[in-house]
Amino acid sequence: MQKVIRRTALAKAQHARKAQRRSERLAWEARKAKLGEDRERSRLVYKDIKQARITRREDWELGPLAPLRNVGSAKETYGAMEVKRIRPTEVLQDERIKFWNIVEDDRVVVLEGRDKGKIGAVKSLEKKSNTVTVEGLNMVDVQIPPFMLTNEPDKRPVRSVEMPLPLSSVRLVHALTDPDTGITRDVIVKKIVNSRIWFDKHNGVRRWTRLIPGLNVKIPWPKKEPREYKVYEIDTLRASMETRTWVPTLLTPPMPETVIDELRNKYSIFRSRHDEEYIARKVMEDEENERKKRSVEMMRTPLKEANKRARRERKKLGKGTLSREMLVRIGEVMARKRGLLAAAAAPPPPPPPPVTIIQ
Template sequence: MEKVVQRSKIAHRHAAKRLSKEIDHLEKGKSWNRKRDSLRIRGDNHALIVTARKERAEAWSRGLLAPRRDVGDKAKTHGALSLYSFNLPDRHPRSLPKWYWVSEGDRVVVTKGREKGKIAEVEEVQREKGAVRLKGINVADVAVPSWVNQRDTTGKDSVQPIAIMVPIEDVRLVYPLPDPATGKLRDVVVEKLTCVNREWDKVKKEWDQGMRAVPGTNTLIPWPEVIEPEFQDHEDDTLRRSVDEVTHTPLLLNWPMPASVIDELRNKYSKFRTRHSYEFTQKIEAQAAKEEQRKDLHLTMRTPLQELAEVRRKAKAAESRELTDEQLAKIGEVMASEAAKRGKVASVPA
């Protein structure tokens, strides 16, 4: 049975190594994609700025003779951003915040950029980009491709105003707190928030949001209320009473399911299997005991001389290993002579 256990351990170890290599390869691919997207978006935005500057200079220098550019394919999309480059690229996981203090429905103020000082509501939080989308803030015209409009039956235009993401480092939370002097509520810009009472969710295997607190104070800022979606019932839906009906009561004296289910979940002869049936365990142990007995078969085929040598070896091993008085005296004489050569006096045992 020891061989079966060792084989399972080795198989799990090799599988873990392969999984680690696959994860490493996948992470490298994601990093390469993030870098490629970042360079592409920066290049597209830089080219757009350079082109706009040239067109503006040409329009200023030529005046009424300047060529019209909002014609042809760009009749409706001239001056609009591309759908593929208006958004922010994904950030490296190490550069992302470990805890997001903002959620949908919060009111924040922009601290950088052209919208500095404006207060708006958070519509979306994108954790992969470390950014938030604000309602009515940082809006730009984006050229939507025709194949996107074909899927939409509302008849939207090819140019739509879309709010561009704002990095989470460029916004601060705005929350009404009482004035210490008057006691009236007023909007306060919270510079920093800390997380308290955070717990590990064993089901989702992730940390929950915890609670928001202002450092150095006992002020707790609640999270925005989450509006639960309303679902429409249909005729083919399962009834609630059918879901709550108890159809099985587990007992400690009986198996909750047949023991053969493990063979259906995992191959009976899989090298990754760690739980085996009683019959299989007894069979493996019997084979191991038989192999152990075969190791001593050569002892039954010894010659008389081999048996005599075995008896002498055991007798020699049983003999006392203590030194005799003559041996001790001889050792003392040698020690004394060696000490006399070095100019020292040594005591000779009697």
């Protein structure tokens, strides 16, 4: 019995070590991915700053002769940011905010940037990056990739969207009533604390109350309108869903053979059918690769120009002729090589007979 207990204890310790190593590996991979995202974001920022400096210097040097930059392929997208720039960088798991005291539909004030001092409603939260999106504030022009405009009626390549703000850059705005004067006005709440956190077993979520420290004033959560479910004529009735319309027999399997296409990966090489969007994207990739190949072939490089001049010079010389001395020299070389080949192909001579010595 002692051996069984010992083996159990050793197994638990080994499982704990494996779990620790697994958690450390996942944390290292998360840090590595975050560093990669930070480097990519910094590269895009420095690229835009460098191009802006070059443009500013050219405009200053050329003055009225400065070129127009919103022409050609950049006619409609000049000055707009790439989509990668507006995506917030995810923070590590231990750095994420666990209990959010600012939620959607809350009124907040921006503390920095060009919209400093303006008040707006929180549009969305990004808990993986500790950022919030305020409706109508911190607007930026974003370049929309062409593949995102294929199935949309709006074909504008540039759109104005709200760029997420760090949670530290906003403060909650709440209406408080002065007990002495009875005047109600908006105040900026510098700090919010949580009350006792309790678990709502009916909804399966944690709940708490927002408080202003020092005043012990409760800040109510924004009211959410109940979700409306609309009934359409094309909706399937529950009676139709519960009606049994197919009974498997011994001659037919309980599931059709096409189920395997739905269970496999969407982009599996063994899948017998693909979605129209996937096929269209692959066709566009092939066309883009062909276009790049044609553009490379049509590009005029210094090496191609040199080869073209060399071919033109050789064409001017015309076709060469062989003189009698050259033909005689070629025949001698061919005869010598033929003799060497014949000598190499000839069988070796027989060995000499053995010599017997008589004493």
